[in-house]
Amino acid sequence: MAFEEFSENLLDFPKILRELAGATQTHAGRELALALRPATALSEIREGLALADEARRLLETDSPLPIGRHEDLKPVFRSLAPPGAVLEAGSLLELYFLAVVVGGLRKKRPDAELYPGLAEIVAGLEPLDDLRGAIGGVLEEDGTVKPDASPLLKRLSRDKERLRRRINDRLLEMISSPGLDESLGERVVTQRDGRFVIPILRDFRGRVAGIVHDQSKSGTTLYVEPLAVVEENNELAALHRAEREEIARLFGELSELARGRLDTLELDYGLVTRLDLAQAKGRLAHKLGGVVPELTADGPTRLLTARHPVLLLHHPAGEVVPVDLELGGAYDTLLITGPNAGGKTVALKTLGLLTVMVQSGLPIPVSPDSTVGLRTSVLADIGDEQSVEGDLSTFSYHVKRLGQIFNAVGPGSLVLLDEIGTGTDPDQGAALAMAVLTRLQRAGAWVVATSHYDSLKGFVYGAPRMENAQVAFDPETLAPLYRVSVGSPGASNTLQMARRLGLDAGLVSEAEGYLDEEYLRLDRLIAELEDERGRRGEAEEDNQRLRDELERVRRETAERIALVEGGKTAELEAIRRSLEDELARVERETEEAARRLRERGQAPTDAGLSRPRERLKRQRDELKRRFTEKERAPADTGELAVGDRVRLEGTRTASDLLEIRGDRAVIAMGAVRMTVPVAKLTKVADDRPTAPPESAEVPDRYVPSELLLVGKRVEEALEILDKYLDDAALAGHANVRVIHGRGTGALRFAVLDFLKDHRHVRAFAAAEPKLGGIGVTEVELK
Numbered sequence: 002m003a004f005e006e007f008s009e010n011l012l013d014f015p016k017i018l019r020e021l022a023g024a025t026q027t028h029a030g031r032e033l034a035l036a037l038r039p040a041t042a043l044s045e046i047r048e049g050l051a052l053a054d055e056a057r058r059l060l061e062t063d064s065p066l067p068i069g070r071h072e073d074l075k076p077v078f079r080s081l082a083p084p085g086a087v088l089e090a091g092s093l094l095e096l097y098f099l100a101v102v103v104g105g106l107r108k109k110r111p112d113a114e115l116y117p118g119l120a121e122i123v124a125g126l127e128p129l130d131d132l133r134g135a136i137g138g139v140l141e142e143d144g145t146v147k148p149d150a151s152p153l154l155k156r157l158s159r160d161k162e163r164l165r166r167r168i169n170d171r172l173l174e175m176i177s178s179p180g181l182d183e184s185l186g187e188r189v190v191t192q193r194d195g196r197f198v199i200p201i202l203r204d205f206r207g208r209v210a211g212i213v214h215d216q217s218k219s220g221t222t223l224y225v226e227p228l229a230v231v232e233e234n235n236e237l238a239a240l241h242r243a244e245r246e247e248i249a250r251l252f253g254e255l256s257e258l259a260r261g262r263l264d265t266l267e268l269d270y271g272l273v274t275r276l277d278l279a280q281a282k283g284r285l286a287h288k289l290g291g292v293v294p295e296l297t298a299d300g301p302t303r304l305l306t307a308r309h310p311v312l313l314l315h316h317p318a319g320e321v322v323p324v325d326l327e328l329g330g331a332y333d334t335l336l337i338t339g340p341n342a343g344g345k346t347v348a349l350k351t352l353g354l355l356t357v358m359v360q361s362g363l364p365i366p367v368s369p370d371s372t373v374g375l376r377t378s379v380l381a382d383i384g385d386e387q388s389v390e391g392d393l394s395t396f397s398y399h400v401k402r403l404g405q406i407f408n409a410v411g412p413g414s415l416v417l418l419d420e421i422g423t424g425t426d427p428d429q430g431a432a433l434a435m436a437v438l439t440r441l442q443r444a445g446a447w448v449v450a451t452s453h454y455d456s457l458k459g460f461v462y463g464a465p466r467m468e469n470a471q472v473a474f475d476p477e478t479l480a481p482l483y484r485v486s487v488g489s490p491g492a493s494n495t496l497q498m499a500r501r502l503g504l505d506a507g508l509v510s511e512a513e514g515y516l517d518e519e520y521l522r523l524d525r526l527i528a529e530l531e532d533e534r535g536r537r538g539e540a541e542e543d544n545q546r547l548r549d550e551l552e553r554v555r556r557e558t559a560e561r562i563a564l565v566e567g568g569k570t571a572e573l574e575a576i577r578r579s580l581e582d583e584l585a586r587v588e589r590e591t592e593e594a595a596r597r598l599r600e601r602g603q604a605p606t607d608a609g610l611s612r613p614r615e616r617l618k619r620q621r622d623e624l625k626r627r628f629t630e631k632e633r634a635p636a637d638t639g640e641l642a643v644g645d646r647v648r649l650e651g652t653r654t655a656s657d658l659l660e661i662r663g664d665r666a667v668i669a670m671g672a673v674r675m676t677v678p679v680a681k682l683t684k685v686a687d688d689r690p691t692a693p694p695e696s697a698e699v700p701d702r703y704v705p706s707e708l709l710l711v712g713k714r715v716e717e718a719l720e721i722l723d724k725y726l727d728d729a730a731l732a733g734h735a736n737v738r739v740i741h742g743r744g745t746g747a748l749r750f751a752v753l754d755f756l757k758d759h760r761h762v763r764a765f766a767a768a769e770p771k772l773g774g775i776g777v778t779e780v781e782l783k
C-alpha cells in the first residue's frame with residue numbers, strides 16, 4: 002500500500018519538499034529532495050532519520066561537508082559512454098569539480114563514532130585523484146585551456162605570441178606612414194577571422210594592396226589584410242590549427258581516462274548526492290527544531306509539543322502553539338470538536354504532515370520523547386474542493402472523496418477527515434459520519450475526524466476504542482487556545498460567544514428556547530463530564546503528591562539503614578526516633594488524603610499509596626531489627642577457611658571469606674570485594690538468615706540508579722539489564738537510567754524493545770539532550 006500524493010498535497014507536504022530542495026547544493030540533490038516520498042520499512046526510515054540527525058548535529062557543532070555546487074552530470078555520463086566520444090571543456094570541467102569534491106570529502110571524513118552513517122557514505126567514495134590531476138593540468142577553473150597543458154601546446158603558444166607581435170609591429174609601422182593619413186578610418190590594428198587587418202576608407206581602397214575581409218555596418222570602412230603580412234598571417238593560422246588539433250588530442254585523452262572511470266564517477270556522484278540530501282535534511286531540521294522521535298512498527302503515536310512545520314517556516318517557534326496528540330493506544334479513533342477557529346484543522350494537519358515527514362526521513366518539531374507509530378498510508382479529506390465545472394457541491398465532493406478513501410484504506414492506514422458529514426442535513430450527515438467511522442475502524446485504520454455534530458459526540462462516547470477530544474477556547478476572552486484536550490467533547494459555544502460579542506441578550510435567550518431538550522441534556526452532560534474530569538485531575542494530583550512523599554521517605558529510610566550497616570551507632574537512636582516521627586506524620590497525611598478521596602468518590606485503597614506505605618513500614622521494622630540486634634559473640638578463632646563469616650579489624654560489619662592467598666585474603670563486604678591481611682580478620686558466627694526476611698524488598702547491597710552498557714554485545718547487555726532491573730525493583734528505585742550510547746543504534750533499539758514488555762517497567766523515554774539525549778534511556782519502574 003503506497004502513500005497517496007493527493008493527501009500529501011492537502012497536508013502541505015510539497016511546501017516542505019520545496020524548502021528541503023532549496024537547502025540542497027547540487028542539481029541531483031534538488032531532484033532527489035523534490036521526489037522524496039514516505040517509506041514504510043522501519044529500517045529504511047530509521048536510516049534516513051539517522052543521517053538527517055547526524056547532519057543536523059554536524060552543522061550545529063562543526064563545519065558542513067564540502068559538497069560544493071555542480072550541475073546535473075547524468076547527461077555528461079551519457080555523452081561519455083559511447084567509445085571514442087570526446088567531451089567538451091565544460092563537461093570535462095564538471096567532472097573535475099566532482100573529483101575535487103570527492104577528494105575534499107575523503108580528506109574531511111566525519112568522525113565515525115559521532116556520525117557513523119555519514120562516515121560510512123564518505124568511506125564508500127572511491128578516489129578520483131588521477132582524473133582531477135589530469136583535467137586540472139589541462140583546464141583552468143574558468144574552462145580555458147592552459148597554455149602549458151602539453152609541451153607542444155607550450156611551444157605553439159610561444160610561437161604564436163612571437164608571430165603576433167611581429168605582424169602587429171609591421172602593421173603599426175604601416176598605418177603610421179604619413180601617406181596613409183587620409184586613407185585610414187582610424188589608426189588601429191585589429192583582427193578578422195583570426196587574421197590581422199587595418200581599417201581603410203572605401204574611397205581610398207586602391208592605396209593599400211591587400212585582401213578585404215570585412216566592412217563596417219555603414220560600408221564606409223573596409224578591413225584590409227595588406228599583402229605584406231599575408232604569409233605571416235597564413236603562418237599564424239597554421240599555428241592555430243596545430244593548437245586546435247593538440248587541444249582535441251588532449252580532450253580525447255581526458256575523455257578516454259574518464260570513460261575508464263565511468264563506473265567510479267557514477268558511484269561517487271550518487272554518494273555525493275545522498276550526502277547533499279542528508280545535509281539538506283539537517284539544515285531543515287535545524288530550521289524547524291526537528292528531532293528524531295521513537296519509531297514503532299505496531300505501537301501508538303504520541304506526539305508531544307508538536308508544532309506545524311509550515312507555520313514554523315513563517316513564524317518564530319514561540320508564536321506557533323504546540324499541541325499534544327495520541328492515537329493507537331487506548332483508542333484508534335479520535336473525534337475533535339469545539340468552536341471554529343480553535344485549531345481543529347491545524348491539529349489534523351499537524352498529525353498527518355508529521356507522520357508523512359518522519360516516514361520520509363525528516364526530523365519533526367516535537368518533544369524528543371515523542372513516539373510515532375508507522376503507517377502504511379495517510380488518507381485525508383481536508384478543505385472544500387467543490388467544483389462548478391465538475392458539478393460537485395460541497396457534500397458531493399466529500400462523498401466522492403470518501404469513496405476514494407474507502408478504496409485505498411487498509412490495516413495501518415491513517416485517515417484524517419475534516420468536518421465529517423458536513424454539507425447536508427445534520428441528522429443524516431451525523432448518521433453517515435457514524436457509519437464512516439465504524440467502517441474505517443473495522444478496516445484497521447486509525448482515524449482522526451473533526452465535527453460539530455452533537456449526536457456524533459454521543460456516539461463516540463459509547464463506541465469501543467473511540468475517544469472524544471476538544472480544542473480549548475477561553476470563554477472570557479473568546480480567544481482560541483489551540484490545545485487539544487482528550488477525554489471529553491467540546492461545545493460549539495455559538496450562543497455564548499454571540500452573547501459575549503454583544504448580540505442582544507434577549508435574542509440569544511430566544512435562540513436558546515428553540516433548542517430541544519435532548520440538545521440541552523447533552524450539553525449538560527458534557528459540562529458534568531468536564532467537572533468530573535477536573536475533580537479526577539485534582540484527586541490524581543493529591544495521589545501523586547503522596548506517592549512522591551512516601552517514595553522520598555522510603556529512600557531516606559534505606560539510606561539510614563545503610564548507616565546501620567556502616568556501623569555509625571552514635572547516630573542510630575536519633576535516627577530511629579526521627580524515623581518513627583516521620584512515619585507517623587506520613588501515615589496521618591495518607592489517612593487525610595484517603596478521606597478526601599472518599600469525599601470525591603475516589604477509591605482510597607489505591608495501590609500507589611498502599612505499596613509505598615507497606616514498604617516504609619517494613620523498612621522501619623528492618624531498622625529496628627538491626628538496631629536492637631546484639632553483636633554476635635565471636636566464634637572459634639581457629640584457622641580460617643573459605644566460606645567463613647569474618648570481621649575485618651576496625652569494622653563492625655561481617656563479611657564473606659572468598660579466597661586465601663598466603664597471608665592475604667579476599668573478602669566480600671556487601672557488594673564490595675577487597676584484599677586484606679589475614680591477620681586482620683576474626684572469624685565470627687554466621688549471622689545470615691536461613692530464609693529471606695520479610696523485608697526482602699530492601700537489598701543487602703547498594704544498587705546504583707544508573708547502568709552503563711556502552712561497549713557490551715547485545716546479548717550480554719540484555720542479560721545484565723534484566724538482572725539490574727530485578728535488583729533496582731527490589732531496592733525500591735522508582736526511576737533508573739540505562740546508558741547504552743548512540744553508536745549504530747543496534748544496542749539502543751535492542752534495549753528499547755527489551756524494556757517494552759519487561760515485568761518491572763512502567764514507562765521509559767530518552768533523556769533530555771543535556772542529560773545524554775537518545776544515548777540514555779530513563780526508565781520508570783512499577
